[in-house]
Amino acid sequence: DAGVIQSPRHEVTEMGQEVTLRCKPISGHDYLFWYRQTMMRGLELLIYFNNNVPIDDSGMPEDRFSAKMPNASFSTLKIQPSEPRDSAVYFCASSGGQRGTQYFGPGTRLLVL
Amino acid sequence: RKEVEQDPGPFNVPEGATVAFNCTYSNSASQSFFWYRQDCRKEPKLLMSVYSSGNEDGRFTAQLNRASQYISLLIRDSKLSDSATYLCVVNGGSSNTGKLIFGQGTTLQVKP
Numbered sequence: 413d414a415g416v417i418q419s420p421r422h423e424v425t426e427m428g429q430e431v432t433l434r435c436k437p438i439s440g441h442d443y444l445f446w447y448r449q450t451m452m453r454g455l456e457l458l459i460y461f462n463n464n465v466p467i468d469d470s471g472m473p474e475d476r477f478s479a480k481m482p483n484a485s486f487s488t489l490k491i492q493p494s495e496p497r498d499s500a501v502y503f504c505a506s507s508g509g510q511r512g513t514q515y516f517g518p519g520t521r522l523l524v525l
Numbered sequence: 526r527k528e529v530e531q532d533p534g535p536f537n538v539p540e541g542a543t544v545a546f547n548c549t550y551s552n553s554a555s556q557s558f559f560w561y562r563q564d565c566r567k568e569p570k571l572l573m574s575v576y577s578s579g580n581e582d583g584r585f586t587a588q589l590n591r592a593s594q595y596i597s598l599l600i601r602d603s604k605l606s607d608s609a610t611y612l613c614v615v616n617g618g619s620s621n622t623g624k625l626i627f628g629q630g631t632t633l634q635v636k637p
Contacts, residue, residue: 455569455627457624457626511557513571516568516570517568518568519568
């Protein structure tokens with residue numbers, strides 16, 4: 413099994429630019445989660461989907477952030493426009509079932525200058 | 526108050542030592558509890574689930590005290606390879622069991 417796949421692994425961009433992070437969950441998993449990790453705030457849940465439908469987006473920081481899951485094998489997290497305070501590691505995770513173990517992807521390290 | 530609180534450490538221990546980490550959580554409706562491990566610049570990975578009766582996996586023992594809303598992890602005979610950050614994790618309550626809340630993590634450094 414390939415595990416959760418994320419791209420890009422690293423992203424450096426300038427303030428004001430649009431950033432799109434991508435995630436391919438483990439095949440057969442029906443839950444997908446987007447997290448953000450920083451030294452100051454730790455690991456925070458941004459949004460999660462069940463069967464491609466957003467269930468809880470209360471962790472999305474503001475309107476600049478949006479997430480989609482057009483099908484069971486692909487999700488995107490978009491930041492537009494990006495700001496330096498968005499610099500963090502963004503993880504995608506998936507699980508089979510609501511109480512299933514969450515498997516994390518390798519993360520995308522985002523630096524906004 | 527944070528929903529899940531841990532002592533960030535770092536805990537510096539010699540090989541072979543026994544070390545214990547503690548964690549408290551605020552949502553009494555939480556039903557699922559876990560310890561995750563995160564190596565430097567890597568993703569978190571499930572170490573073990575925590576059951577009400579306590580459970581053991583090799584050198585690792587997890588305990589849950591629902592009344593005190595307290596979770597612990599004990600590592601016996603520490604190895605160099607145990608050096609990592611240990612994240613205490615609880616689910617978001619009975620109405621939101623798909624959501625996991627992560628503590629800030631406790632850093633362990635095992636030295637030769």
